[in-house]
Amino acid sequence: MRVPLERYGTLVPVVNARRADVRADAQRNRARVLDAAEVVLARDGLSASMREIAELAGVGVGTIYRQFPTKEALYQAIVQDRMRRLAERAGELAQAADAGEAFFEYFSTIVADSTVKKVLVDALAASGIDAKAGAPDIKGPIAALLARAQEAGAVRRDVGMEELLALLSAACLAAQHNNWGDDLRARTLAVVFDGLRPAGKARASG
Amino acid sequence: MRVPLERYGTLVPVVNARRADVRADAQRNRARVLDAAEVVLARDGLSASMREIAELAGVGVGTIYRQFPTKEALYQAIVQDRMRRLAERAGELAQAADAGEAFFEYFSTIVADSTVKKVLVDALAASGIDAKAGAPDIKGPIAALLARAQEAGAVRRDVGMEELLALLSAACLAAQHNNWGDDLRARTLAVVFDGLRPAGKARASG
Amino acid sequence: MRVPLERYGTLVPVVNARRADVRADAQRNRARVLDAAEVVLARDGLSASMREIAELAGVGVGTIYRQFPTKEALYQAIVQDRMRRLAERAGELAQAADAGEAFFEYFSTIVADSTVKKVLVDALAASGIDAKAGAPDIKGPIAALLARAQEAGAVRRDVGMEELLALLSAACLAAQHNNWGDDLRARTLAVVFDGLRPAGKARASG
Amino acid sequence: MRVPLERYGTLVPVVNARRADVRADAQRNRARVLDAAEVVLARDGLSASMREIAELAGVGVGTIYRQFPTKEALYQAIVQDRMRRLAERAGELAQAADAGEAFFEYFSTIVADSTVKKVLVDALAASGIDAKAGAPDIKGPIAALLARAQEAGAVRRDVGMEELLALLSAACLAAQHNNWGDDLRARTLAVVFDGLRPAGKARASG
DNA sequence: GATGAATGAGGGTTCATTCAT
DNA sequence: TATGAATGAACCCTCATTCAT
Incomplete structure (x- = not known):
């Protein structure tokens, strides 16, 4: 329920630098997830589990879902x-x-x-x-x-x-x-x- | 309430001996299960569920397990x-x-x-x-x-x-x-x- | 659905001998089931299965159910x-x-x-x-x-x-x-x- | 829809660290599961079902399995x-x-x-x-x-x-x-x- | 935004019980 | 009457997905 601090700033993009950081993070995460997913899928086939992908990618499962609303969406992305x-x-x-x-x-x-x-x-x-x-x-x-x-x-x-x-x-x-x-x-x-x-x-x- | 028997295959063995009559049922069921399994597997692939196969075959899940001790055994049989x-x-x-x-x-x-x-x-x-x-x-x-x-x-x-x-x-x-x-x-x-x-x-x- | 022949006989106990035979069979079965049940229960405890008891007793499961309407009834009998x-x-x-x-x-x-x-x-x-x-x-x-x-x-x-x-x-x-x-x-x-x-x-x- | 939390035990650990907050939930759930399991086991004996324990504890079955990988593990823990x-x-x-x-x-x-x-x-x-x-x-x-x-x-x-x-x-x-x-x-x-x-x-x- | 605990539908499998043979 | 094949509810457990933190 805690709202990110940035949301309450002025409308001027004051925190540009910081937000860009976040973006970089997100992008790196997205790449990591895609890479991990390929590996896990190659190994376990269709039955690969999101948890395992998340573990290999070094992120929480929730993070995957932020980028890919669905397991299938992740597959499609790959x-x-x-x-x-x-x-x-x-x-x-x-x-x-x-x-x-x-x-x-x-x-x-x-x-x-x-x-x-x-x-x-x-x-x-x-x-x-x-x-x-x-x-x-x-x-x-x-x-x-x-x-x-x-x-x-x-x-x-x-x-x-x-x-x-x-x-x-x-x-x-x-x-x-x-x-x-x-x-x-x-x-x-x-x-x-x-x-x-x-x-x-x-x-x-x- | 059940799928009509005729829908799958036409393996109706004719047996005479009285004890074999019992088997006739079992054999017909076996054939029905195999047929249904092929259909469901072709449609759903690996994730086909035993329940669905049973439903399509018009038998209870237990009936499948009587003939095939395991899902894999069923696959192998096919x-x-x-x-x-x-x-x-x-x-x-x-x-x-x-x-x-x-x-x-x-x-x-x-x-x-x-x-x-x-x-x-x-x-x-x-x-x-x-x-x-x-x-x-x-x-x-x-x-x-x-x-x-x-x-x-x-x-x-x-x-x-x-x-x-x-x-x-x-x-x-x-x-x-x-x-x-x-x-x-x-x-x-x-x-x-x-x-x-x-x-x-x-x-x-x- | 076949009704036992005896049921349609005259009311006179004409088939006494035969019925006695049946009785003997039934009694022997009952005893066998009880014995088998004790053994299996001692070994497997509460989770003993009716099938196993039947197998050890050398009868079909249906035969047990003829004598004991329920698993619990069998236990009680013992x-x-x-x-x-x-x-x-x-x-x-x-x-x-x-x-x-x-x-x-x-x-x-x-x-x-x-x-x-x-x-x-x-x-x-x-x-x-x-x-x-x-x-x-x-x-x-x-x-x-x-x-x-x-x-x-x-x-x-x-x-x-x-x-x-x-x-x-x-x-x-x-x-x-x-x-x-x-x-x-x-x-x-x-x-x-x-x-x-x-x-x-x-x-x-x- | 759920059993009131208060019904079981009173293990409400007080933790300060932020990350530990998450754990507080988990710990409370763990305690609830253990308490519920004791109750259900005392009542139903060996045949107690995980689902029932979960219901009594007011959690999903998956929550039990997160803490105790197996039914036996749960028993052992108790x-x-x-x-x-x-x-x-x-x-x-x-x-x-x-x-x-x-x-x-x-x-x-x-x-x-x-x-x-x-x-x-x-x-x-x-x-x-x-x-x-x-x-x-x-x-x-x-x-x-x-x-x-x-x-x-x-x-x-x-x-x-x-x-x-x-x-x-x-x-x-x-x-x-x-x-x-x-x-x-x-x-x-x-x-x-x-x-x-x-x-x-x-x-x-x- | 990220995390992972929680959820619960659904999967494979077993087994008491029924019923056609 | 005895048999055992058939039934399906119920069991343990997994995992995609959600949501409180």
């Missing part, structure tokens, strides 16, 4: 965070010299990187939440990557975004679910990539 | 059931004339059929249970199918069981997770199958 | 059975030559014998049931024993039935609860018996 | 609490002028006080838990009391701790079990105490 980063990377690779290489590298990177993501998408899907809600558009950058690779003759022209995302999702899901090692991932993706290449294009063996 | 059916189908296809066709058809069938499986395997994995414990071997029949398809020149010789299972698992996971429709499944698997074929072999287009 | 036996024994000892010896022996016997009883009394008490309801009177025979011992000068005259039963109950409770061995029981009862004897009467030491 | 208080009282009486009086008074006090204890020890025993685990030693102080009383000639020298504890336990058990009133307790213990006194020592009558 997913969106990931998506944003992926979109950024796609944007970077869109400048690459070798469009085919860029495309396949991006695909591999996402899969290698997806250990955590699945659980989250899973969670969101299970809750009937649209993971994309409010998220930065990731399809756009990927579509650009695909188009460039197709123009460069590195990817079949009859492959659409839908199949591509399906393959990507499948690989991510399995990589996380079955804990693909680097070797298995490479060999498995090799097959998929071969399937994506135009007939007659480079292939390891036969 | 997985094993699936595995058994898959192994059976693989055995059938091993006799097919066209080894390549048999192989790819089997792959497609499993994926089309995998709506539920993922959640279960998921569940088991999360519980640290070995899904294969006591289950009929499914790798054997699949390996046989693969070997025949390779001998027939329908599948690349440098693809091993590990990659194959990884691809299969990935497709199943994604099919279930993202709710692939028939069309998307066909197009996506087409890419994968192309990747599995020897270089120079039939390909739809480019 | 207690009453015990009480009856104790009353019988008291009656026998009432004829003994040495009234003092008879009294103390009876006391000891009951205590030594009480391993099981406590749990039952406990159970009944917990359920708010009067253990004595419908039971054969045990106070009468004991009072007789006490009176004779007092007349014989072996027990103080100022000890009443109430204290006596309190002491008896206490010893039984503790014997069962703390698992008194023969030795400890003897030494403990020696003190109590000394307290019951008239001043100046025989005492082990000082 | 037992240990009792034991500690008894040990303290024994320590006090060890200073008393009249060693014999102190000894017999202590015995009486424990019995009068034992309404709840039995059920608890019962519960713990049933769960295979060692009631003494981590509990303050109560045997030491009692042994001291006994030794002094024997030296003072108030208690027979051939009575050992084992018999003494057996008698004490028996009296407590019965007092709780059969709901001894003050009068009955006095008369019953009179007999026991007489048995504990050296031959020839004061005795009420004969």
Whole structure:
């Protein structure tokens, strides 16, 4: 019931410095919570508990709820965070010299990187939440990557975004679910990539 | 007050012996529980509750526990059931004339059929249970199918069981997770199958 | 729903032999259930389950319920059975030559014998049931024993039935609860018996 | 909607530090839970339910589990609490002028006080838990009391701790079990105490 | 704003009792 | 009549969420 002192100050932003401090704190907490949540979710999956996340983040559970009104909101935030980063990377690779290489590298990177993501998408899907809600558009950058690779003759022209995302999702899901090692991932993706290449294009063996 | 029996499956065993009559009830209930569990698990994933399964099956929770001492035991039973059916189908296809066709058809069938499986395997994995414990071997029949398809020149010789299972698992996971429709499944698997074929072999287009 | 055949016979007891058979069966079952219940109760205490009792007795649970409409009824039956036996024994000892010896022996016997009883009394008490309801009177025979011992000068005259039963109950409770061995029981009862004897009467030491 | 706080105990600790304020709530709740648990256990015995305890204490079940991770832990806490208080009282009486009086008074006090204890020890025993685990030693102080009383000639020298504890336990058990009133307790213990006194020592009558 | 104690619905599981066989 | 499968209330316990501090 104790009202923060600041609330009773004059309307002039006298305490700017102090308030900024608070902001910094809040932001640092938000980041800490997100990091902790990723770790805990990767380890415990869907059943991760808010308490554990809070403990790992070194904050009280109440602090999490201040930033994320709901467990699901926390999950969404993580997913969106990931998506944003992926979109950024796609944007970077869109400048690459070798469009085919860029495309396949991006695909591999996402899969290698997806250990955590699945659980989250899973969670969101299970809750009937649209993971994309409010998220930065990731399809756009990927579509650009695909188009460039197709123009460069590195990817079949009859492959659409839908199949591509399906393959990507499948690989991510399995990589996380079955804990693909680097070797298995490479060999498995090799097959998929071969399937994506135009007939007659480079292939390891036969 | 109860879900009509007819809604689930059609396993009405005909038994004659008097004592077996009692069992008939139990067997029908067992089947109903398994069916209901698949449905609920597909819908709610890991967090499906025994109560809900019982309600959908039209039985009391106690009835489930009579057949399956534990929630995990129920999950395992479903997985094993699936595995058994898959192994059976693989055995059938091993006799097919066209080894390549048999192989790819089997792959497609499993994926089309995998709506539920993922959640279960998921569940088991999360519980640290070995899904294969006591289950009929499914790798054997699949390996046989693969070997025949390779001998027939329908599948690349440098693809091993590990990659194959990884691809299969990935497709199943994604099919279930993202709710692939028939069309998307066909197009996506087409890419994968192309990747599995020897270089120079039939390909739809480019 | 099948009505027993006998019910529709003529009123003449035509099927006497057969009915007697049934009776014998039922009686044997009743005895078996009582025995099993004592064993299980002694081992598992209040939380003994009907199923376990049934299994040990070698009958179905339904059979128990035919004889005893309720778990509590079963408990009561056991207690009453015990009480009856104790009353019988008291009656026998009432004829003994040495009234003092008879009294103390009876006391000891009951205590030594009480391993099981406590749990039952406990159970009944917990359920708010009067253990004595419908039971054969045990106070009468004991009072007789006490009176004779007092007349014989072996027990103080100022000890009443109430204290006596309190002491008896206490010893039984503790014997069962703390698992008194023969030795400890003897030494403990020696003190109590000394307290019951008239001043100046025989005492082990000082 | 809730049981008035005042109904149980009067443990309202006064703490000054700000952080300790939070604890004050927790401590009061802890005390309330312990009190309520004693009441419910005394009434319902082993089968007391956590929910009922929570309701009587006027808290949610979760609050109990915050303090006591397990039902058994709660039981243990109560037992240990009792034991500690008894040990303290024994320590006090060890200073008393009249060693014999102190000894017999202590015995009486424990019995009068034992309404709840039995059920608890019962519960713990049933769960295979060692009631003494981590509990303050109560045997030491009692042994001291006994030794002094024997030296003072108030208690027979051939009575050992084992018999003494057996008698004490028996009296407590019965007092709780059969709901001894003050009068009955006095008369019953009179007999026991007489048995504990050296031959020839004061005795009420004969 | 941060904390974590409190809450209580809900989860898995057991078991006294009923009832179809 | 005996059997044991079925039932579902009740149990212990967890955890997302709220709220007093």
